[in-house]
Amino acid sequence: MTDVLIVGAGPAGLSAGIACAQHGLQVKIVDEFPRPGGRLLGQLHEEPDGTWWNGMEEAKRLLEQAEKLGVDIDCGVSVYDAAKTKEGWSVSSSHGNFEVPKLLLATGAAEMALPLPGWTLPGVMSIGGAQVMTNVHRVRVGERGIVVGVNILSVAIARELQLSGIHVDRMVLPAQNPVTRDAGNPEKVFQSMLRVAHLAPSTFMKLGSKLLKSKTMQKLALQFLPGIGGIRMWGIPIQLKAAALEIIGDKQVEGVKIVKINAKGAPIPGTEKVIPADFVCIAGGLYPLVELAAVAGCPFAYLPELGGHVPLHNERMQTPVEGLYVAGNITGIEGAKVAAAQGTVAGLSIADEFGKLPEKNLLSTAIETVEVVRQNATIQFHPCIAQGRATVKNMSAQHKSDA
Amino acid sequence: MESDPIIVCRCEEVTLQELHETAKSYQCSSRELKLRTRAGMGYCGGRTCRNLIDMIVNEVTGKSPGHSIPLGYQPPVRPVTFGLLGGHK
Numbered sequence: 298m299t300d301v302l303i304v305g306a307g308p309a310g311l312s313a314g315i316a317c318a319q320h321g322l323q324v325k326i327v328d329e330f331p332r333p334g335g336r337l338l339g340q341l342h343e344e345p346d347g348t349w350w351n352g353m354e355e356a357k358r359l360l361e362q363a364e365k366l367g368v369d370i371d372c373g374v375s376v377y378d379a380a381k382t383k384e385g386w387s388v389s390s391s392h393g394n395f396e397v398p399k400l401l402l403a404t405g406a407a408e409m410a411l412p413l414p415g416w417t418l419p420g421v422m423s424i425g426g427a428q429v430m431t432n433v434h435r436v437r438v439g440e441r442g443i444v445v446g447v448n449i450l451s452v453a454i455a456r457e458l459q460l461s462g463i464h465v466d467r468m469v470l471p472a473q474n475p476v477t478r479d480a481g482n483p484e485k486v487f488q489s490m491l492r493v494a495h496l497a498p499s500t501f502m503k504l505g506s507k508l509l510k511s512k513t514m515q516k517l518a519l520q521f522l523p524g525i526g527g528i529r530m531w532g533i534p535i536q537l538k539a540a541a542l543e544i545i546g547d548k549q550v551e552g553v554k555i556v557k558i559n560a561k562g563a564p565i566p567g568t569e570k571v572i573p574a575d576f577v578c579i580a581g582g583l584y585p586l587v588e589l590a591a592v593a594g595c596p597f598a599y600l601p602e603l604g605g606h607v608p609l610h611n612e613r614m615q616t617p618v619e620g621l622y623v624a625g626n627i628t629g630i631e632g633a634k635v636a637a638a639q640g641t642v643a644g645l646s647i648a649d650e651f652g653k654l655p656e657k658n659l660l661s662t663a664i665e666t667v668e669v670v671r672q673n674a675t676i677q678f679h680p681c682i683a684q685g686r687a688t689v690k691n692m693s694a695q696h697k698s699d700a
Numbered sequence: 701m702e703s704d705p706i707i708v709c710r711c712e713e714v715t716l717q718e719l720h721e722t723a724k725s726y727q728c729s730s731r732e733l734k735l736r737t738r739a740g741m742g743y744c745g746g747r748t749c750r751n752l753i754d755m756i757v758n759e760v761t762g763k764s765p766g767h768s769i770p771l772g773y774q775p776p777v778r779p780v781t782f783g784l785l786g787g788h789k
């Protein structure tokens with residue numbers, strides 16, 4: 298008999314499975330991808346201390362630990378519904394139904410699009426798609442690419458493409474329209490880039506880190522940024538003052554028409570030109586993949602700093618819905634280490650619910666660990682994450698007292 | 701040269717212009733915009749365009765999404781065969 302079903306075998310789901318199994322629970326994890334590991338499988342980046350974060354290795358480590366503890370992991374299984382029953386949950390999947398007392402959703406995040414003319418041409422892909430093809434499937438995505446959308450994720454993945462010997466010609470912003478907005482605003486993008494400065498210290502050292510601490514100085518720096526040359530990270534030109542107007546091609550991508558833009562993102566007429574490319578990655582950021590929490594009847598909070606709508610949950614990763622837990626990016630967009638730490642909390646919390654956690658301090662320590670890991674995170678997706686987390690906690694407490 | 705239209709919902713081929721104009725003339729919610737244009741009603745279940753639809757509504761009406769999800773999710777949240785949904789083999 299399965300005590301807990303976990304949807305998602307990423308760092309959150311695997312860590313939760315390990316914590317549950319360590320406390321004597323029967324755990325089943327399902328994932329629709331052919332291999333366990335979730336987004337870890339594609340990750341490779343250098344930490345500021347010079348060590349490398351190798352997601353593939355991390356996934357292997359978690360998987361071995363889970364398997365040793367007898368966690369049952371099934372891949373290639375898509376969950377399409379979760380309904381509350383008297384005893385727990387009835388979960389429907391491509392490979393049959395599961396009846397379980399407790400359900401943990403660790404489904405991660407999905408990518409946001411940046412629509413522009415030509416984005417439906419073959420050869421256009423999301424930045425995450427390029428990452429999976431390159432690092433997981435080892436398929437060459439093209440010879441010469443342009444990345445549209447400059448954010449922490451696209452910069453990290455452009456570097457990964459480069460490490461795999463794929464030429465990334467440049468990174469540009471999307472032209473501003475009602476569905477690209479801040480992603481097409483050089484000032485906003487520049488501010489967010491300063492938060493990833495530590496990933497390529499030499500680039501930002503040149504700009505003078507002290508200089509960039511004040512808002513006015515940032516504005517000035519942007520004025521003086523060489524328009525079309527832009528800054529470079531690992532030699533990849535990041536053109537904050539150029540925008541992609543259109544992806545060009547007959548049957549597939551042949552190039553991108555770009556234009557110079559001013560500091561507010563307005564195009565400068567007469568500066569258009571076509572840059573040849575055989576693939577284009579679009580990067581609009583991430584949002585929590587909450588579909589199963591929604592069909593399970595969980596209430597939500599809308600918090601842009603966490604990536605959008607997130608299921609209400611307390612510090613123990615319990616939602617207001619009996620027997621339903623969440624962990625990882627479904628609760629807000631953060632890095633893999635935070636997701637894993639949250640998974641451990643969820644696992645211990647479920648064990649406690651079954652009365653199988655005699656050492657209560659394990660849970661409180663795990664909750665504190667999430668905070669510590671968050672504070673030390675190299676990859677921070679939003680500057681106000683801590684604020685968003687506090688809001689969810691309060692809303693969850695409020696929800697409970699209202700009920 | 702007139703550039704190509706910007707497609708927002710790829711599954712149902714709904715353009716930004718159509719969504720923008722519809723949102724403007726009806727000053728409507730994301731849900732109404734979806735029902736009027738079919739944006740978000742395709743194969744992917746709105747996975748690609750649901751946020752974009754919310755952004756268009758926000759841009760046109762000034763209303764940002766509330767805590768409840770504007771475009772609800774209905775099972776099945778993945779494409780499934782009729783057989784799986786209870787057919788006989």
Ligand SMILES: Cc1cc2nc3c(=O)[nH]c(=O)nc-3n(C[C@H](O)[C@H](O)[C@H](O)COP(=O)(O)OP(=O)(O)OC[C@H]3O[C@@H](n4cnc5c(N)ncnc54)[C@H](O)[C@@H]3O)c2cc1C
Binds near residue numbers: 589676
């Ligand atoms: C493209 C991309 C690149 C990223 N790069 C980095 C990076 O370099 N560094 C970093 O720290 N963070 C990165 N992140 C953030 C990343 O989300 C976290 O690092 C971490 O992987 C989140 O862990 P998780 O366990 O919550 O979700 P995930 O690792 O995303 O795992 C979720 C799993 O759930 C499965 N799933 C979802 N829905 C269903 C369903 N209905 N049925 C069955 N299975 C389902 C998915 O197949 C997936 O394997 C990236 C995210 C994305 C999307």
